[in-house]
Amino acid sequence: MQTPVLEAVKLNKYFHEPQEFHVLNDVSLTVQKGEFISIMGKSGCGKSTLLYLLSTLDTDYEGTITINNTVVSGLNERALARFRNRHIGFVFQFHYLLPEFTVLQNVMMPAIKLGALDTAAIEQQAMEKLQQMQMQDLAGKPAGKLSGGQQQRIAIARALINKPDIIMADEPTGNLDSANTAIIFDIFHEIAQQGNTIITVTHDEDFARRSDRIIQMVDGKITG
Amino acid sequence: MSLGLNLNIARVQLLARKRQTVVAMLGVTFGIAMFILMISFMKGVNQFLQDLMMSTTADIRIYNKLNTDYSTSLAGRYFSDPAGKWIIVRHPKPKQVNLNIKNAPGIVNDLRKSDRILAVSPLLSSLVIFNYGPVQWAASVDGVDIMAEDKMFGLSAKMIAGRTDDLLRMDNGIIMGYKLAKDLNLAPGDLVTLTTQSGTQLRCRVVGLFKFGISTMDEFRAYINLASMQQLLGKDRDYITDIRIKLKDTREAKKLAAVYARKYGYTADDWEVVNASIKAGNTIRDTLTYVVSFTLLVVAGFGIYNIMNMVITNKLKDIAILKAQGFTGADIMQIFLSQSLIIGIAGGLLGLLLGFLLSFGMSRVPFPEDGYVSIKFFPVLFESQYYFFGMLFGILTTFLAGMLPALKAAKIDPVAILRG
Numbered sequence: 001m002q003t004p005v006l007e008a009v010k011l012n013k014y015f016h017e018p019q020e021f022h023v024l025n026d027v028s029l030t031v032q033k034g035e036f037i038s039i040m041g042k043s044g045c046g047k048s049t050l051l052y053l054l055s056t057l058d059t060d061y062e063g064t065i066t067i068n069n070t071v072v073s074g075l076n077e078r079a080l081a082r083f084r085n086r087h088i089g090f091v092f093q094f095h096y097l098l099p100e101f102t103v104l105q106n107v108m109m110p111a112i113k114l115g116a117l118d119t120a121a122i123e124q125q126a127m128e129k130l131q132q133m134q135m136q137d138l139a140g141k142p143a144g145k146l147s148g149g150q151q152q153r154i155a156i157a158r159a160l161i162n163k164p165d166i167i168m169a170d171e172p173t174g175n176l177d178s179a180n181t182a183i184i185f186d187i188f189h190e191i192a193q194q195g196n197t198i199i200t201v202t203h204d205e206d207f208a209r210r211s212d213r214i215i216q217m218v219d220g221k222i223t224g
Numbered sequence: 225m226s227l228g229l230n231l232n233i234a235r236v237q238l239l240a241r242k243r244q245t246v247v248a249m250l251g252v253t254f255g256i257a258m259f260i261l262m263i264s265f266m267k268g269v270n271q272f273l274q275d276l277m278m279s280t281t282a283d284i285r286i287y288n289k290l291n292t293d294y295s296t297s298l299a300g301r302y303f304s305d306p307a308g309k310w311i312i313v314r315h316p317k318p319k320q321v322n323l324n325i326k327n328a329p330g331i332v333n334d335l336r337k338s339d340r341i342l343a344v345s346p347l348l349s350s351l352v353i354f355n356y357g358p359v360q361w362a363a364s365v366d367g368v369d370i371m372a373e374d375k376m377f378g379l380s381a382k383m384i385a386g387r388t389d390d391l392l393r394m395d396n397g398i399i400m401g402y403k404l405a406k407d408l409n410l411a412p413g414d415l416v417t418l419t420t421q422s423g424t425q426l427r428c429r430v431v432g433l434f435k436f437g438i439s440t441m442d443e444f445r446a447y448i449n450l451a452s453m454q455q456l457l458g459k460d461r462d463y464i465t466d467i468r469i470k471l472k473d474t475r476e477a478k479k480l481a482a483v484y485a486r487k488y489g490y491t492a493d494d495w496e497v498v499n500a501s502i503k504a505g506n507t508i509r510d511t512l513t514y515v516v517s518f519t520l521l522v523v524a525g526f527g528i529y530n531i532m533n534m535v536i537t538n539k540l541k542d543i544a545i546l547k548a549q550g551f552t553g554a555d556i557m558q559i560f561l562s563q564s565l566i567i568g569i570a571g572g573l574l575g576l577l578l579g580f581l582l583s584f585g586m587s588r589v590p591f592p593e594d595g596y597v598s599i600k601f602f603p604v605l606f607e608s609q610y611y612f613f614g615m616l617f618g619i620l621t622t623f624l625a626g627m628l629p630a631l632k633a634a635k636i637d638p639v640a641i642l643r644g
Binding site (some may be wrong): 057077082083084085092097099100101112 | 545643
């Protein structure tokens with residue numbers, strides 16, 4: 001059974017600074033539920049730009065994006081924030097945990113923001129996610145004190161906490177050594193097998209090869 | 225739900241950089257403490273000067289103002305020229321007038337019935353020459369009802385020799401300022417001769433000395449009984465030039481002065497008119513206080529503005545990640561504005577405490593003794609409204625100072641930061 005969870009139609013985007021530049025040129029894309037997609041391409045081909053458009057963080061574009069049967073193009077800032085909180089999980093290249101908070105608090109935060117469950121239930125779920133990443137022993141540590149690989153695994157746990165429809169990852173292994181890269185590979189593979197939809201931008205051939213589908217981009221167009 | 229989470233984030237971030245938070249807080253603390261100290265002290269000085277002034281000034285003074293308008297003349301009426309166009313008297317000589325208030329005892333009795341009035345004191349005053357042996361000295365002598373005068377100005381408390389009611393017991397007694405007595409080398413019990421401008425004389429016995437702490441009073445003022453004064457000036461027993469009134473509520477003076485002026489047909493001045501210079505001094509000190517306090521708070525505000533701007537620059541990544549997780553611009557603003565406000569409120573409360581301690585300390589510092597001014601400690605007022613305003617200004621300043629950086633934080637584009 002094929003259910004599209006994300007549909008992008010004729011996306012166009014321009015950069016105006018430092019000079020007029022057509023970054024994305026009529027990009028259309030459909031992502032099925034449970035798919036693990038890698039977007040690849042050279043630097044400047046627009047793959048990261050596409051990811052930020054799809055993730056609703058960037059709203060300055062032409063075209064239509066539909067996620068989970070909701071047209072997100074044209075929604076206001078407040079509605080988009082709520083939508084991201086509920087439906088999208090993020091993993092970034094530089095892991096970006098809040099350094100003053102503990103590991104557990106970082107993981108819990110999107111769920112507290114959503115406010116669907118009480119704190120005790122959220123804490124239990126967060127601990128489950130941390131166990132899945134084998135990070136439960138670090139739950140009480142301040143996030144700022146951890147290594148890059150550890151932080152990235154916690155960021156993945158955080159991305160999963162609200163059971164999002166899509167997980168978006170921008171170069172999740174771009175800043176890690178090979179040992180940690182291997183661990184993150186395995187985690188992504190595992191969560192993909194659990195039925196999560198994942199869209200990731202990557203340079204890493206090995207990483208891309210283990211995904212369901214690879215989207216190649218050249219000069220703002222999808223070539224395959 | 226979101227507010228609680230946002231406040232928690234604000235709290236954690238504040239605690240994570242304690243030193244910076246404390247520095248920002250101390251700025252507000254000192255600003256507000258200085259405001260409290262300055263306003264308490266300045267208001268204390270105002271109060272002290274006003275008390276000093278009120279110790280010699282009646283709330284309302286009713287008197288017969290000398291008419292100095294010589295533009296009309298009886299000559300016109302006499303020669304049938306009512307419009308005064310044809311008969312012009314050049315450089316007329318002032319006519320002999322009595323400056324007394326007609327029916328003064330009636331007015332005094334009428335005033336004493338009012339329940340807004342604390343004391344009414346009739347007065348007949350004149351400049352006289354004091355003769356003691358070969359020494360001659362000019363001073364003003366007030367003929368008064370000494371019991372009413374005591375009620376007006378609390379004379380008993382200012383006596384350093386004798387008692388006010390000795391004046392009633394003694395035929396032709398006189399109470400004078402201690403410096404006047406010193407200048408004339410008089411002591412209680414001595415006889416002194418008063419000579420008026422018209423040459424009439426009266427021998428009085430010194431029964432008491434007073435000290436107001438104001439040299440115009442202590443060196444140039446004496447009291448005798450009203451009847452003695454009337455006798456000295458050769459006037460009848462109803463001859464009174466001034467009626468002075470002490471009110472229960474001083475603030476009513478302006479209003480009531482106008483009422484009495486209309487009712488009795490004489491000029492009535494309230495204390496604010498008589499002491500306009502003191503009022504001006506009060507205004508200047510108040511303005512000074514507000515200007516200095518405002519400057520201090522603005523400096524504290526700039527401190528907060530700077531620190532919050534720096535914090536936000538350091539927290540760009542965190543702001544981006546919060547936005548990606550679903551925090552709105554309004555949430556981000558709440559987080560950073562509440563940090564400013566926490567700094568403002570905590571710093572403000574500390575400032576109130578410090579301000580109180582400084583004011584209290586100041587009110588315990590002995591005032592340098594100089595024999596003129598009767599004050600023991602620096603004058604400081606403790607009024608809850610100063611603390612209320614201090615807190616209000618503190619919160620307002622931090623709110624404004626925190627608003628700009630918080631707005632900037634709310635507008636940050638997360639994509640630009642997350643892409644590195």
